[in-house]
Amino acid sequence: MLINAHSWFSFKYGVLSPEQVLVQVQADGHVHVALTDINCSAGHSEFFRQAKYHGVKPVAGIDFRQGMRQLYVGLARNNEGLHQLNSLLTDELLDGDPLPEQAPELLDVFILYPFGAAHIPERLRTNEFIGVRPGDLNRLRFARHTHPREKYVALTSSSFRHKADHNTHRLLRAMHNNTLHTLLTTQDLAPMEERFLTAEEVVRAYAEAPELLLRTQALLEQCEVDLAFDQSKNRKTWSGNAEEDRRLLYELAEQGLHYRYTHPSAVERERMERELRTIEMKDFVSYFLINWDLVRFAKSKGFFHVGRGSGANSLLAYCLGITDVDPIELDLYFERFINPARDKPPDFDIDFSWKDRDHITRRLFEKYGEGRRVSLLATYSTFQPRAIIQELGKVFGLPPYEIAALSEGDGSRPRWIGKGDRLDLGGRTNAPAVKDPVVEAIGRYTPRLLNMPSHLSIHVGGVLISEKPITHYTALHMPPKGFPTTQFSMVEAEDVGLYKFDILSQRGLGHIRDAVELVAQRTGERIDIHDVKRFTKDPVIKQMLRTGDTIGCFYVESPAMRMLMRKMQVDDYKGLVAASSIIRPGVSNSGMMREFLLRYHDPERRKLAPKKLYELMPDTFGVMVYQEDVIKVGYEYAGLTLAEADSLRRSMSGKFRNRKEFSEVKESFFKGALERGNPLPEVEELWTQIESFGEFSFAKGHSASYAVESYQSLYLKAHHPMEFLVGVANNFGGFYHTEFYLHEAKRIGATIEAPCVNTSEGYCTLHDKRIFLGLRNIKSLEEGAAQLIQNERQRSGPFMDLQDLLRRVPLHMEQARVLARVGALRFTGRSKPQLLWDLAMLHHGRSDVARNEELFMTKVADPKLPELNHYPLADAYDELDLLGFPLCDPFSLVDRPEGHEPPANGFSSAQPEVILARQMGSYLRKRVEMLGYMIHVKATDTHTGQRMSFGSFIDTAGDFWDSTQFPDVAARFPFRGRGVYRLVGHVEEEFGHCSLRTQFMEKLPWRADPRYGEK
Template sequence: SVIAYCLGITEVDPIALDLYFERFLNVKRKNPPDFDIDFCWNQRDDIYDYIFQKYGEENVALMGSMSTFKGRSILRELGKIYGLPKADIDRLVKNPDSMLNKNEVTEMIVSVYEKMKDFPNQRTIHASGVLISEKPLTYYSALDYPPKGLPTVQFDMYTAENIKLEKFDILSQRGLGHINDCVVMIQENKKEKVDVHQPERFLKDPKIAAQLRSANTIGCFYIESPAMRQLISKLGCDTYPVLVAASSIIRPGVASSGMMKTYIERHRNPASVDYIHPVFKAQLEETYGVMVYQEDVMKIGHHFGGLDLADADVLRRMMNNKYRDRTEVLELKARFFENCKIKGYTEKTTELVWMQMESFAGFSFNKAHSASYAVESYQSLFLKTYYPIEFMAAVLNNYGGFYQRKVYVNEARKSGARIALPSVNDSQYGASVSGVTIYLGFDCFLNLEAKVARCIVEERNRNGQYTSLENFVLRTHIGLEQVVLLIRCGAFRFLQIGKKELLWEAHLLMSGQQKVSMRTEMPLFATSSRKPILPKLETSLLEDIYDEIELLGFPVSESMFYLTKSDYRGDTLAVELLQKEGEVVRIVGDFVCDKTVHTKNGQLMKFGNFFDVNGDFIDTVHFPPILKSYPLQGNGVYLIEGKVILDFGVPSVEVSRCARMPLKPDPRSL
């Protein structure tokens, strides 16, 4: 609403975007509108505390919900009830057509499977809903205290609406954390104060436009996913309105309906657009006659079908609501058709328009939401364009987004950062920046206790840097197991002593040590224990890399390509694919992620995403027969063979064969 914009609650100007107020509030709306506000993911608990204190615990509670039995979970639950071993349950779920599943028990499970679908499973908590009432909520529901420790009602949002209770969605996301932390890091590292508000200036910045057009968007909120980066490239997206539209057409329903393809074709060649009716050109020229947003259904219902905006919004909500009353829809449809007849439209044109409205409204997106997401994406793009190192460190500190951590480390390197392993004298709990160096934080360890990580930093801040392994142990009183993790990851490399020598020293120093609480004071006198006299111990980069993979989950000192037995890197690179349309290529890629989809006949296929040796992305397509013969098996370096295909100028490899490349043996186990 305009009020929310004027108060600074939102950065989206509803007048500039021609947003209908009737979408938010109108005389025929029976329920109050939702007011959704996104908060930073690590601040949501503070917001809960504020609401409960402000309105009182008697009048505030979290929204309840009911989870239902769906998909594979039904098979797993029934498998447990019938006493099947885990291996049999896994086979039934992952390979239902296996001959080993043809027995009396599994046939019974399959027969019950369909009957249990959508049955209630267990009570749970709504993802973000909070109820605030005038009377104590115990007037309406018993309350309980699930693991969150906050009172929760025992009914869901639909019951709350019927009772006329007000629901507020307190949403959280990590994208805001990226922005907040990045601004702080820039201040600390570059002594610059950055303002990310009033984003209108970002929308006109040519450098940001170029960054967006190149689809170099890793870390930038929802526009970082493989599908979104491909869509940006296909559209040549470099403006705010196009990004707002892309936010809506990327949704699964739109893509499967063919609307995404239609929009891309019309965007790339506006002269070819053939509008159904002049009203479509007048109202939907911005989106080339395609109904991209929920508000577009209102526009056509009002300007083409003669409904007032209140009725047009009622129609939009009915079409979009799976609990809709078909009688009311039919009444509005009759009025729509009658108005069109009076206006002189042919019945064929009216039927076509109604069909488009009905088919699209069910999965279209709210334009205000799309615009809000696009604004946040531009704020992230601004920071990534002008402060890429600080931005990627902030992404790491908020635990990324769509990808695993190694992707963001790779992106930081490509942005010019030097990546440093955790160090007891330089690292913070999270990632930190010094010049062009990003020190990984102690939080990136897979098995380092959080209290240990915080103790290391707090003790160093109080009493200065650590001078030796013994000094570290005496000051922190950290146990041997945790010290070993730090040594193996190179956290004591400032001592310029080999890791194996330090491991010997740690075991001799701490052998027989009793577990004690971590101290916070300096020892009164500095001590010096005898160090072992050792022969020269061998070490290798290969051993270090395997340590890093075990302890952090990804290598830092080298890439995964260093581990392959073969030096073969294929006959092409990611940047060369655009010039090789139709050619069969071999390319070597480090697995990033994949997405499984069902074809129209129910078979499984996948879209894959890999790095090449230069850290550039490769997109792959794995059709069902190929996927069955050459399955993707998660992380690893793959040799991929396939034909290069272009879709609206965006290359991908249609895979004919692929397999993980063998790695050099782990020297630690030899």
């Protein structure tokens, strides 16, 4: 028996996962083990779930500490005791109250104070004891006993298996304390005596006081916590009355059916009745009503939303307004969302604008959160290779340049890994690679730390709404976001029966809302942005889809997506839904995206598809594209039950793939598929496809929901392009940098103006066809300064001159210089050099912190100045520095001397013809030269593990084009950051889309800043 075991959920202290703890204690011969992580209850769920596989009786507890000082260990006698432990810890973590030195009265908890602690109460309660470690036995023998002997029990603290574990602990403690590991004191570390002892070693350790073990055994045998893994713990009703909930849901369903269809058909009614029966049978009524109420609240506040995920497969969700996808029109598979065999509640993903999401979250806490029944869901930030190397480098005392050298490479595999213990500084010094004991140690401990939780973070959008206080299952903490958050992740939450509501945010909804409001302000037109069926028939939008003219439009603007749409010639809703899923990494990485395109364009190719798969998925020519396809294949092809088929889909997730259930489902799949007479090679190929795309695929309803939002963006760009692009730029969340949305605006006739203190607001504004950048687009301008300028201008009108601005707005002088450099003071009529001179004269001899009114009460003399040169090229450099991009044509910055020729580099030195993107179709398979301003690079691995890349550029005419760099070229001519590139290669075409297969590439230098002399 062990009563004080720690896992890696004692963050930066413990080193073993809960399952590793169980493996160890089983091997050591223990039956009763208490997992008591330090100020954390995150490990209980996994510990209890896995214990049955190891023959261990688990006990739940918490090790309460102030820093490294142990106050007491609490053991839950029952479920109420676990609630009491979590509540005590939550009081500290939520409210900031320090843990009491002496435990409060917790009737369902055993409290163990460490022997010899000064804070042990003089009189112990019935459930309170003193824990004696093996090293305390001599002191116990000679101590003056102030408590009855029956109050003493054995306290066996266990954290490490061996010396290597303790060394790992030492490194973690150094990270925690942000110090060198050699500077740690004994007070910073757990003693090596916290080693896991075998059952026999425990008996020998307490041979002089065996009664301590007997009492400890008696305590552990009284601890019975049942986490009831198979029972839902979510809120059971919406209104407080189950029958009232049922009546309301049926009433809302009928109203929604008539709203969506006017005169519902028999098919629509039958589908609704079937869904309602299943939802009622599975007791999911409250789940639907909570989501309906949430969306209703959002609409009342004017917030936009998108209901997506598999919830879009539900007709009821469509009729309640949770989603805007008609599942009958798209033949969506309701059983992907809910089926009679499904035990877990459905999972709606609801997106709100990034500006509105916190209002929605706060509403959930206000409506359902009494008694700590609502919380955000945590996730674990885990140690990954680059971060491990950086952290270990610091605690070992390596200088920054050596840490940087070790960290080079991609994030998952820094380049020195696998090169033994030799440090190669990559040419940073003249010294050859040498054997280095520190590098050797980093290489040895990196695998030990890999994937170990480092600290708690916040799930992207998960919210729990529980019937009981959530502290029945986990303690809560308060991250900077300001909402109570669990100490466990969604995996543990689902294990104990708590299923999240996904309240997500995205920038796309923000730009749609802003654009709609801007159109209304400028034209008075009230756009019904939800009239998506009309948008799908719009000929302008159809043309935009076919040509990939979709920059700025939600989910269809990336280079890969625009290329796919051109290859498919997509121009309808169903085609866009398919494209939204085909583009996902799973389908493309499995090689099935190309196969889909071949079958899409060539009916003869479709005959090569396995007959059974083609019959199951005729719309996608027998290619698995959607998550539902995994269920269909599992159910129809391999003969799995619906529950097994849904488990197959779920098991594809990385969160569950390593579990025992995954192996069982895989075995069932092969067994069922082969018993049905399917050939083994076909089954193996199909399983490979399922494995490769399951984690990175969309439910069809999810793709359909995204397509709805895409059409909303497309409509705005088609008919209100300038308002739309201003909305996109102001939400900072598109695929590209703000610069390229402004470039797109210029293509349609807009003029881009630098910020101006007399015209600009916080974000971009549209004045006829002039787009003024916002003050918040200036990287070096403090947000407070931007707001002060806007407030003062609104209160007292435009600024008359520089002194008027500085008199009315308390700007630090450096902030005023930023405004001058970016051109925001051009309203004064003075040039930038003159303004900078004025500021220097005003500031001369004065304190920057003095009140501006005092600084600028008198007008300074206007001395006779020599002519101050103003260089437009200097403006571009200031814009690059302060905005992140130039407002001029980037090609005008290129320094390309006359007669510049590329090196031969192994291919023909004949001068290639220089072409534009629009000419590529006329130069198929010909060698050409192209200039491009780089907008995006995607690096990827080939099937052999070599790195290659895809580049996207804008040419001198402003048109977009793409390039491909295969591994040999990617290695010889790497991308070197943003700028203008010169590429030479051959034009290739696939399914109507042209790209450049690069043979040579170089980044062209920019002209020197004239203020600092010529090169």
